[in-house]
Amino acid sequence: MAQKNKQKYSEKLGLKIKQIRMMKDLKVVDVARRTGLTSSTISQVERSKISPTIVTLKKIAAALEQPLGEFFGDQEEEVPVITHQQSPVVHKEHRKLLSLDKGVTYHLLNPDMSGPIEFIYNIYELGAGTGVGQYSHPGTECGLILQGQLLVTIREQEYLLKEGDSITFSSAEPHSKANTGEENCICVWANTPPWF
Numbered sequence: 001m002a003q004k005n006k007q008k009y010s011e012k013l014g015l016k017i018k019q020i021r022m023m024k025d026l027k028v029v030d031v032a033r034r035t036g037l038t039s040s041t042i043s044q045v046e047r048s049k050i051s052p053t054i055v056t057l058k059k060i061a062a063a064l065e066q067p068l069g070e071f072f073g074d075q076e077e078e079v080p081v082i083t084h085q086q087s088p089v090v091h092k093e094h095r096k097l098l099s100l101d102k103g104v105t106y107h108l109l110n111p112d113m114s115g116p117i118e119f120i121y122n123i124y125e126l127g128a129g130t131g132v133g134q135y136s137h138p139g140t141e142c143g144l145i146l147q148g149q150l151l152v153t154i155r156e157q158e159y160l161l162k163e164g165d166s167i168t169f170s171s172a173e174p175h176s177k178a179n180t181g182e183e184n185c186i187c188v189w190a191n192t193p194p195w196f
Contacts (some may be wrong), residue, residue, distance in 0.1 A: 016071050018043070021046075021102075034063035051102050053131025069113050069196050085147075095121070098178050098196055103128025105180040118194035124150060124185040129178030136175065137195045142168040148185035151178045161187075171195070 021031055028046070032039040037059060044050040045060065050058070061068045088111060096108040103125035133141050134153065143152070144166045152159045152167055154175045159167055169175065171191065179185040 010048045010051055013071055014046045017060060017064070018046040020066055020070070024064060026064070031060065031063050035059040046187045052101075055131045055133055058135055058137070067195070069194065076138045103138045104130070108196075113194045113196065115194070116192055118191040118196055120143070120191070120196070122185075122187050122189055124148070124177070124179035124187075126179060126182070126184065130176050134174035134176045136173060137171050139171045139191055139192075139193050139195060140168065141171045141189060141191045143187050143189045144164065146186045146188060148179060148183045149181035150185045150187060152176075153178075 008128070021028070028039045028042045031037075031042050035042070035056075037056065041050070042060070045052050045056070049166075058068060061071065073124070090109055090111050098106040098108060098120075105123045107121040107123075108118070109121055110117070129151075134155075141160070143150070145161045145163050147163055149160060149162045152169075154163060154169055154173050154177065161167055162182070
């Protein structure tokens, strides 16, 4: 069931990227040139043949001049819209699934991304991480490891976090995350301002 949901979201992601690209009257080769990626990679992302890393997705978002969260904006049927009359609670079965990297699943814990902070439940499978290379974005982030371990690299400095450990750092610093343990890593991450 989880694999079926991941495929559905991957298809929506690819379609959304293609729609934005076409709306901006850009060709695949234009996006490839702006990102430094190949036309084949852009095409495969749009057709849901590959699952892009966060770094790749951020490059595509920048090339299309869109916030990353825009790629996930059409999931309202999966997560109810919260109004002042509705509960601010997000029940487990109503979390918005943001699965960007192979082996990494992100669940949005906020009702939406309209507030000043983004709260995400992450599952890193064995050996999975945020992709090749480091990435950065505006703001600050804080993470708490609930299970397993996660290697967080900020520039050249490595921090091995284990269950119960937390970390806070400037997101503007190039960084990456990888599960180097022997079990899935489950952690909760907060970003301010929201950048997904």
